[in-house]
Amino acid sequence: MPRTRIKICGITREQDLHAAVNAGADALGFVFYPKSPRYVTPARYAELARALPPFLNTVALFVNATEDEVRAVVAAGPVALLQFHGDETVGQCARLASAVQRPFVRAFRVKPDTTAVDLLESEAQYRAASAWFSGLLLDTYVDAYGGAGKVFDWSLIPKELAPRVVLSGGLSVHNVTGAVAQVRPFAVDISSGVEASKGIKDARKIAAFVDAVRAGDATTESLTHHESQSS
Numbered sequence: 001m002p003r004t005r006i007k008i009c010g011i012t013r014e015q016d017l018h019a020a021v022n023a024g025a026d027a028l029g030f031v032f033y034p035k036s037p038r039y040v041t042p043a044r045y046a047e048l049a050r051a052l053p054p055f056l057n058t059v060a061l062f063v064n065a066t067e068d069e070v071r072a073v074v075a076a077g078p079v080a081l082l083q084f085h086g087d088e089t090v091g092q093c094a095r096l097a098s099a100v101q102r103p104f105v106r107a108f109r110v111k112p113d114t115t116a117v118d119l120l121e122s123e124a125q126y127r128a129a130s131a132w133f134s135g136l137l138l139d140t141y142v143d144a145y146g147g148a149g150k151v152f153d154w155s156l157i158p159k160e161l162a163p164r165v166v167l168s169g170g171l172s173v174h175n176v177t178g179a180v181a182q183v184r185p186f187a188v189d190i191s192s193g194v195e196a197s198k199g200i201k202d203a204r205k206i207a208a209f210v211d212a213v214r215a216g217d218a219t220t221e222s223l224t225h226h227e228s229q230s231s
Contacts (some may be wrong), residue, residue, distance in 0.1 A: 003217050004180050005187035007166065010038035010077055011230050012199045014051050016172025019203035023210045027057035028187070029083065029094075032065065032073050037139060037198035038191065043074035048104060049077030057159045059083050081105060083137065094130035103134045107165060109141040116158040123161060136161075137189060140169035149192045151175065154183050173208045 008020040009029030020028055029039040030045055040048065045060075052058065060079045062070060065088035073079060082104035084093050097104040106126055108119065119136065126133040138157065140150040151170030167179060168189040177190060192198070194205040 004185065004213050006213055007057075007187060007189040008191075008194060008201070008206060009061065009189055010036075010191040010195075010199060011039055011048065011201070012044075013201070014038055014048060016201035016203075016206075017048060017051050019201060019206050021053060021056060023203075023207040025055050025056075025206070025210065026187070027059055027081070028052075028161070029059040029061055029191070031061045032069065033061065033063040034086070035063075042072045045073065046076040052078065056082060061085055062096075064088065065096070067096055070096050070100055076100065083107065085137075085139075089127050090129045090194075093126065094132065097130055097132035099217065101132075103132045104130075104152045105134050105137045107137045107168075109139050110152040110169070111141040111157060112153070114141075114152075114156055114162075115157060119156070120158060121166070135164050135166065135186070137166040139170055154179060157183055171209075173205065173212045176209060177216040177219065180213055181219040184220055187226055 003043050005026040006024070007027040007029055010026045010031055011017050011020065011028050017028060030040055030048070033039055057080040058078050059081045061083040062071050070082065079102055082097055084104060085107040093104055093106055108122055123136050140152040142150060149170050157165065162183050162185055165185050166187040166189050167183055167185040169186055171179060171190045172193040180188065190209060194201055194209050196202040
């Protein structure tokens with residue numbers, strides 16, 4: 001079984017960057033949305049980026065950003081992936097990604113009335129619109145940009161889509177083992193669930209979260225082995 005990838009989002013301090021790397025995170029997210037408590041400027045990102053080790057993915061999160069704003073971030077430091085988390089249309093996401101020649105993920109804010117068909121259709125639209133599209137990040141819909149630490153109904157995610165999505169929204173050390181075992185996503189994304197306060201990460205929570213994800217992987221592997229023996 002492939003292991004679930006882990007993204008720690010909302011990095012604002014060098015010590016938090018090191019804590020996430022040391023715990024085994026695959027990707028770090030940096031928020032370029034001025035209204036967020038986890039906002040970093042391109043200049044601040046350039047400082048943090050100096051501490052990045054090789055072979056670690058960096059994700060730049062934008063909310064309704066202009067092309068100039070995206071270009072400024074990409075010029076400031078290494079950016080492996082763009083994450084669009086606002087009201088951007090399919091066409092706008094495609095154009096911004098093409099302008100800076102970077103792949104992107106699109107946040108889909110899941111509502112109570114969202115259906116499996118909605119998720120599949122959205123993925124198909126983005127994939128048809130841009131060769132730079134990497135996948136959907138599923139977050140919880142609230143009246144703001146971001147999941148606000150709330151969980152949505154994971155059973156809405158169709159099994160054929162799950163291996164390609166990034167699961168977000170209300171994840172914590174207490175529920176991520178079950179989330180990984182139930183959904184079997186490609187990756188999980190957490191921000192507030194590993195914080196001491198807004199924008200300030202807790203190294204122990206990060207390490208515990210990574211351990212909980214690995215426990216979910218072990219559960220999934222055990223279930224898959226059992227299913228293969230039963231068939």
